[in-house]
Amino acid sequence: MARAVTNRRKAIVTVAAWLVGIAIFFPILWILILSFKSEGDAIKTPIEVLTSNWTLESYHTVQERSDYFRHFLNSVILSVGSTVIGLIIAVPAAWAMAFVPGKRTKDVLMWMLSTKMLPPVGVLVPIYLIFRDLGLLDSRVGLVIVLTLINLPIIIWMLYTYFREIPGEILEAARMDGASLKNEILYVLTPMAVPGIASTMLLNIILAWNEAFWTLNLTAAKAAPLTAFIASYSSPEGLFYAKLSAASTMAIAPILIMGWFSQKQLVRGLTFGAVK
Amino acid sequence: MGRITLDKVTKSFGEVNVIPPLDLTINDGEFVVFVGPSGCGKSTLLRLIAGLEDVTSGQIRIDGKDATQQAPAQRGLAMVFQSYALYPHMSVRKNIAFPMKMAGVPEDEQKRRIDSAAAALNLTDYLDRRPGQLSGGQRQRVAIGRAIVREPSAFLFDEPLSNLDAALRVGMRLEIMELHKRLATTMIYVTHDQVEAMTMADKIVVLRAGNIEQVGSPLELYHTPRNEFVAGFIGSPKMNIFGGNPAQQHGATKIGIRPEHIAASTETGTWSGVVGVAEHLGSDTFLHVHETGLAETVTVRVDGELPVRHGDRIFLSPDESKLHRFSEQGLRA
Numbered sequence: 070m071a072r073a074v075t076n077r078r079k080a081i082v083t084v085a086a087w088l089v090g091i092a093i094f095f096p097i098l099w100i101l102i103l104s105f106k107s108e109g110d111a112i113k114t115p116i117e118v119l120t121s122n123w124t125l126e127s128y129h130t131v132q133e134r135s136d137y138f139r140h141f142l143n144s145v146i147l148s149v150g151s152t153v154i155g156l157i158i159a160v161p162a163a164w165a166m167a168f169v170p171g172k173r174t175k176d177v178l179m180w181m182l183s184t185k186m187l188p189p190v191g192v193l194v195p196i197y198l199i200f201r202d203l204g205l206l207d208s209r210v211g212l213v214i215v216l217t218l219i220n221l222p223i224i225i226w227m228l229y230t231y232f233r234e235i236p237g238e239i240l241e242a243a244r245m246d247g248a249s250l251k252n253e254i255l256y257v258l259t260p261m262a263v264p265g266i267a268s269t270m271l272l273n274i275i276l277a278w279n280e281a282f283w284t285l286n287l288t289a290a291k292a293a294p295l296t297a298f299i300a301s302y303s304s305p306e307g308l309f310y311a312k313l314s315a316a317s318t319m320a321i322a323p324i325l326i327m328g329w330f331s332q333k334q335l336v337r338g339l340t341f342g343a344v345k
Numbered sequence: 346m347g348r349i350t351l352d353k354v355t356k357s358f359g360e361v362n363v364i365p366p367l368d369l370t371i372n373d374g375e376f377v378v379f380v381g382p383s384g385c386g387k388s389t390l391l392r393l394i395a396g397l398e399d400v401t402s403g404q405i406r407i408d409g410k411d412a413t414q415q416a417p418a419q420r421g422l423a424m425v426f427q428s429y430a431l432y433p434h435m436s437v438r439k440n441i442a443f444p445m446k447m448a449g450v451p452e453d454e455q456k457r458r459i460d461s462a463a464a465a466l467n468l469t470d471y472l473d474r475r476p477g478q479l480s481g482g483q484r485q486r487v488a489i490g491r492a493i494v495r496e497p498s499a500f501l502f503d504e505p506l507s508n509l510d511a512a513l514r515v516g517m518r519l520e521i522m523e524l525h526k527r528l529a530t531t532m533i534y535v536t537h538d539q540v541e542a543m544t545m546a547d548k549i550v551v552l553r554a555g556n557i558e559q560v561g562s563p564l565e566l567y568h569t570p571r572n573e574f575v576a577g578f579i580g581s582p583k584m585n586i587f588g589g590n591p592a593q594q595h596g597a598t599k600i601g602i603r604p605e606h607i608a609a610s611t612e613t614g615t616w617s618g619v620v621g622v623a624e625h626l627g628s629d630t631f632l633h634v635h636e637t638g639l640a641e642t643v644t645v646r647v648d649g650e651l652p653v654r655h656g657d658r659i660f661l662s663p664d665e666s667k668l669h670r671f672s673e674q675g676l677r678a
Contacts, residue, residue, distance in 0.1 A: 241397050242430035246491070247418035247447035256443070260434040 097321075104128070104314035111310040127315035134312075135298060137319055144294035144323075146209055147284070148277035151216035152270055155224045158217075160266070163228035164258075168240065178229065181222040189219070189282050200287060207289045215287065216277045224273055231265030264334070271331050278324045295320035346408045347499035347531030348373045349394060354403035356389055356555075363389050364555040366403065371499075371533060371548075376525050379535045380542040381552035381578070387535045388503055390552070394533065395424050395501050408498065418447070423492035424501040427508060429484045431476040437463075437487050438472040444495045455494075462490040465524075482513045489524070499531035506541065518545060539579055543567070551575050573675035576601045582631055584669070587640040591616075597670035597678050604631065604646040606667035611653070614660025618643060620653050634659060 102118065103111045110121035131137065166174045196215070197206075205211030235258065243257045281296040288297055299320050302313040328335070349371040356364040363386050371377050379387040392398040394405060396417035405413050412420050423444070431440050438459060445455045463469045466486040476484055485505060492500055502521070506514045522545055525532050536542055542549050543563045551558040551566065551574075559571040563579075570576035576584050586601040608614070609632060618637035623630055632645040632653060645661060653659060670678040 236428060236430065238426045238428050238430040239432065241417075242424070242426060242491075243432075243443075244397065244417045245395060245422070245424045246444035246495070248443075249447075252447060257432055261432075 100314045100317050102314075103311055104318045106311050108309075108311045111314070127311040128319070131302070131312050131315045131319070135301060135316075137298065140293055140295045140298035140320075141323070143209065143292055144278055144296075144320075147212050147216055147292075147294050148274045150209070150213040151220065151277045152224075152273040154213065154217045155221050155273060156266065156270060159221060159224040159228050159269075163225050163232055166225075167229050167232035167235075168237070178226065181225060185219075185222055193286060197286065206287060207291050207293075209292045212284060212287060212292055212294075215283045216280060219280070219283065220273050220276055223276070224269055227269040227272070228262075228265060231269070232262060234265075235261050268334050271327075271335050275324055275328060346373050347371075347497075348408050349499060349531065349533075350404075350406040350409075351394070352404040352406065354390075354393060354405060355401045356386075356393060356398065357401045362555070364393070367555070367557060369550065369557065369560070371531060373531055374529045376522075376532045376534065376545060376547045377550060378542040378546035378548070379533065379550050379552060380537065380539055381558075383537055384554075385552040386555035387537075387552050389555075391424075391501055391503055391533060391535045395422055396420050397424075421495075421498045422501055423495045423497035423499075424503065425485070425488045425492050425505045427504040429476070429488045429508075431484055431487055431491075433476055436473050436475060437468060437479070437490075440476065440487055441472075441490045441494055444491060448495070458494040458496075459490075462493045465493070466490050466520075481509050482517060485509065485517060486520075489521070493524075493528075497530070499533060502532065502534040504535055504537070506536075507538075521545070540581060543579065549579075551578060569677065570601075570669065571677050573599060573601070573671045576669055576671070582644045582646065585640060585643050586671075587643075589639075591639055592670075595668060595670055598673045599671040599675070601669035601671065602663045602667065604644040606664040607643070607645045608662045608664070609645050609647045609651065609653075610660045610662070611657070612660065614662040616643075616661045616663075618659060618661065620655055620657045620659055622655065623653055625649065632659065634661065637661070 104127055105123045105125070106118060106121060107124055107126055110118060113121065166178065200206045200211055203211075205214070239257065239261070240253060243253045248256065278294075279296070281300070284294050284296045285300055288294070299313070299316050302309050302316045351367060351369040353366045353368060354364060355362070355366050367390070379390060381387050389398060393400050396412070396415060396419075400413060403413075404411060407420055407422075432443065435443065441459050441462060442455050445458065450458075459472070460469075463472055466489060468483065468486055468490060471479060471483060471487075476487065479487065485508075488505070505521070506517050509517060518541060521532075521534075534541075534545060546563055548560060549563055549566055550560050553574055558578075559566060559575045561569075566575060566579045570579060570584075573586060577586060580603055582604050584601045584603045585607075586599055588599045592598060592600045616637050616639060618634035620632055621635045621642065622633045624633075626649065628649050630647050630649050630651055630653070632647060634643045634645060635641065637643050643661065647653075672678045
């Protein structure tokens with residue numbers, strides 16, 4: 070039997086939950102509203118903001134002043150590029166650790182995770198200097214390398230836990246059935262791992278798309294993705310509210326839409342193993 | 346042909362010696378059951394024969410040829426796993442076809458073998474389903490079908506029925522036995538269930554801690570267990586084994602008597618005791634008798650009609666000719 074919950078309690082919890090939800094969502098909603106206002110209207114009181122005229126003016130200005138599509142293209146290249154390279158490295162690594170674990174496998178996994186505990190700013194200077202000397206500053210190649218490396222531990226961990234769920238007996242059955250290692254991977258393992266690989270890929274694209282620390286610090290103009298595009302509108306002086314909002318909306322929208330369509334896949338991948 | 350010979354085979358996992366030097370011969374067409382308590386090495390032994398584990402030393406020969414270093418698929422054996430190990434993303438048809446696809450069997454031959462296996466295993470209507478849409482018994486049949494189409498020289502079964510419910514298990518047991526009669530192919534079957542071992546085997550191999558305790562036909566093991574362990578393991582309910590005075594009277598350290606070889610009476614007998622629990626099965630009744638001075642509990646199998654209840658005094662008389670005597674080392678005396 071489910072626990073007894075009084076209707077009153079239910080109502081209070083429901084209202085509280087909605088309040089928290091709205092409070093979290095409100096800033097994003099407000100950005101969306103401000104992006105359709107003129108700069109002058111955007112700094113008025115909330116009531117005046119809501120009653121003022123709606124306009125696409127900010128979007129026009131933003132597109133004129135800075136090339137949205139170039140930044141968008143950079144974001145796509147960086148997030149997809151780093152994800153694909155990351156998967157190419159991580160799939161065999163996770164494979165080996167899940168199916169032929171050695172004595173040190175657990176340590177290696179912990180070590181990889183530990184790199185995520187280090188504050189990135191701690192290695193900013195050495196990496197900046199290395200990039201400068203190698204001529205990788207403000208280059209897509211350089212950023213793809215950095216994004217690949219910072220997300221690699223997460224990709225490997227996700228794939229590792231996912232592969233671990235594949236029963237070893239199925240692989241043994243394939244071996245008994247005469248499958249070579251290549252056929253075992255091609256016909257048995259990969260089809261079974263596709264949902265896991267797909268959700269890992271989606272999550273990693275989102276992480277790379279949103280990554281701001283390295284993209285802001287290692288780019289200037291050429292390789293700048295959408296994070297840098299937003300940041301260029303944050304200024305301590307002048308009227309930028311509406312334009313900043315428009316830029317943010319344009320940067321958030323693609324990933325939000327992708328996340329919306331793939332949320333089922335994402336949730337499935339992230340809870341795999343926890344809920345069977 | 347499927348004659349399998351194990352010659353001084355050993356297996357260690359790191360420092361742990363799972364299988365000490367072991368010799369065994371399995372003849373062509375035999376139904377051999379490996380039985381023993383969990384952790385006795387029976388599954389490891391099967392996996393060594395399959396090639397899924399490498400032997401530490403010794404030799405495995407299949408039909409006279411040294412197979413010790415061969416990959417699993419080269420040995421010509423087919424295996425049915427406890428978890429069925431079907432490919433979840435393939436239809437039943439593709440699951441069954443997989444080993445033939447790997448072996449490069451021509452399409453029309455594949456189709457012929459799939460159809461005949463499906464007909465034999467009642468799977469014809471399910472060929473286009475995925476394993477997830479089948480019941481446990483059907484999945485097990487698919488696993489068997491996948492093994493049959495390879496036309497292996499021997500089948501290896503690793504506790505294939507332990508995931509099924511009791512009723513289904515009995516049915517599948519008969520199906521596997523009929524399959525063996527029809528194909529007359531060597532089958533090696535691992536189980537911890539001595540009932541499965543007794544009912545199915547031509548030859549039982551009783552294992553304990555990697556050692557072979559006894560090899561023989563079911564009735565040989567039942568009538569002349571080589572030692573105390575086999576005596577206690579084979580037979581249900583278990584043989585009563587006790588030492589002390591009653592054993593010394595028979596000139597042994599310990600004696601064993603099966604529950605079905607003790608006569609019970611409410612009036613007179615060699616031993617007396619008090620009924621603890623009476624399990625009425627209808628045809629038989631199992632009495633668990635306490636306060637006999639022999640062992641904590643003596644199990645007796647009596648006629649289902651005997652009217653006894655908890656707390657009744659009862660007299661027991663063993664059939665002297667069916668007594669098993671064991672030496673101090675636990676060996677048959």
